[in-house]
Amino acid sequence: MFSKSLIEKFQTIETPFYYYDLDILKRTIAALKAESEKHNFHIHYALKANTNQQILKIICDAGFGADCVSGNEVKAALKNNFNPSSIVFAGVGKTDKEIIESLTADIFCFNCESMEEIKVINELAASLHKKARIALRINPNVNANTHHYITTGLEENKFGINFWELEAVMEVIKNSPSIQLIGLHFHIGSQICDLEPFRLLCTRINEIQQWFSSRNITIIHLNVGGGLGVDYHEPDKNAIPDFKSYFNVFHKFLEIKKQQQVHFELGRSIVAQCGALISKVLFVKKGKKTDFIILDAGMTELIRPALYQSYHKIENLTAAFRSQQDYSKQMEHSEHQVGDPVLNIAETKYDVVGPICESSDCFAKALLLPTTVRGHLFALRTTGAYGQVMSLEYNLREKAKTVYS
Numbered sequence: 022m023f024s025k026s027l028i029e030k031f032q033t034i035e036t037p038f039y040y041y042d043l044d045i046l047k048r049t050i051a052a053l054k055a056e057s058e059k060h061n062f063h064i065h066y067a068l069k070a071n072t073n074q075q076i077l078k079i080i081c082d083a084g085f086g087a088d089c090v091s092g093n094e095v096k097a098a099l100k101n102n103f104n105p106s107s108i109v110f111a112g113v114g115k116t117d118k119e120i121i122e123s124l125t126a127d128i129f130c131f132n133c134e135s136m137e138e139i140k141v142i143n144e145l146a147a148s149l150h151k152k153a154r155i156a157l158r159i160n161p162n163v164n165a166n167t168h169h170y171i172t173t174g175l176e177e178n179k180f181g182i183n184f185w186e187l188e189a190v191m192e193v194i195k196n197s198p199s200i201q202l203i204g205l206h207f208h209i210g211s212q213i214c215d216l217e218p219f220r221l222l223c224t225r226i227n228e229i230q231q232w233f234s235s236r237n238i239t240i241i242h243l244n245v246g247g248g249l250g251v252d253y254h255e256p257d258k259n260a261i262p263d264f265k266s267y268f269n270v271f272h273k274f275l276e277i278k279k280q281q282q283v284h285f286e287l288g289r290s291i292v293a294q295c296g297a298l299i300s301k302v303l304f305v306k307k308g309k310k311t312d313f314i315i316l317d318a319g320m321t322e323l324i325r326p327a328l329y330q331s332y333h334k335i336e337n338l339t340a341a342f343r344s345q346q347d348y349s350k351q352m353e354h355s356e357h358q359v360g361d362p363v364l365n366i367a368e369t370k371y372d373v374v375g376p377i378c379e380s381s382d383c384f385a386k387a388l389l390l391p392t393t394v395r396g397h398l399f400a401l402r403t404t405g406a407y408g409q410v411m412s413l414e415y416n417l418r419e420k421a422k423t424v425y426s
């Protein structure tokens with residue numbers, strides 16, 4: 022991801038900043054498009070993962086729709102040229118204002134999560150003389166085997182309507198003249214790398230579909246959500262997720278009826294690998310067991326490690342760059358062959374932390390890294406999804422800037 026000239030460019034830019042490699046993004050989108058088109062699957066980009074304008078533009082130009090979870094995300098999608106007829110609006114707590122604005126914009130569909138929400142959308146649509154298209158978000162009770170904070174498809178989670186409520190929900194819809202039921206929606210969680218939970222989801226959707234067809238209720242759209250995981254450990258080797266295997270699961274196990282359209286809401290798998298948080302070492306401080314590398318980026322720029330104990334690959338770019346230079350020099354004056362191992366670099370164990378006044382402001386513990394000094398540049402990899410969008414102004418921190426390749 023980082024060439025010599027790019028690292029030299031980084032040295033001239035104020036840190037911390039988010040760097041986006043738009044070439045990786047475009048290659049990811051091309052792979053996603055090719056694989057989804059094979060099955061005629063519809064992709065809606067989950068804006069919550071990253072709402073950066075350049076990224077939105079590239080995704081919109083690729084012809085994908087948008088998956089939004091707030092009125093402002095709907096507005097961002099519209100502003101960045103996503104077609105209203107490709108916008109879905111999900112979320113357990115939509116405000117009246119958000120519903121009215123989305124009805125006025127004539128978005129494709131509201132993913133509804135409770136009986137009360139359906140009643141409110143019906144009333145608001147009636148007051149605007151509109152008919153609201155809705156999909157029922159059904160809680161499939163499938164375990165995604167991911168971090169419990171990003172598991173959404175279990176009955177104990179706040180999301181969706183439970184199967185045992187369906188009879189009552191259909192009664193409400195029958196009595197809601199300003200509602201048109203067009204689809205079913207599911208989402209079991211995020212950062213799912215083992216495809217088995219998706220197979221279980223398909224099986225569950227097939228059962229749920231039977232409930233509807235036995236009552237002669239036609240469902241045109243099946244929205245199976247997002248959740249495909251990325252490789253946080255090997256971002257260079259596996260820069261592009263295995264969309265082929267992922268879509269094959271749905272192709273193979275989901276019973277798709279004639280005229281039915283299948284929709285996906287992918288976020289992380291599209292944008293995670295194109296982003297890196299670039300930060301400079303402020304100080305290196307002696308500790309009892311390990312020394313501390315104190316970066317100028319912290320949990321305010323990247324909260325995932327503090328919130329989910331998540332792993333992001335951490336690289337000392339300056340040391341990697343120097344070792345490359347030393348190696349090239351050594352090659353000039355010695356009998357070493359190309360392909361010899363790179364010069365041995367001294368390594369030390371460090372805790373890599375940020376400057377925020379919280380002990381949770383820690384990116385990694387006892388990590389073996391090249392010997393580091395003040396001023397070295399660091400990269401926190403795979404931060405294109407749920408990185409910049411989740412940043413905070415806590416401690417009155419300035420918002421990190423954005424740099425593109």
Ligand code: LLP
Pocket residue numbers: 067069070088111171173208210211212246247248249286287288289290325329406407
């Ligand atoms: N659809 C729904 C209804 C969702 O709730 C989500 C993510 C997605 C689609 C997109 O899922 P993806 O393809 O990105 O996995 N902040 C957490 C992730 C929260 C995900 C919330 N919902 C993190 O940093 O891991």
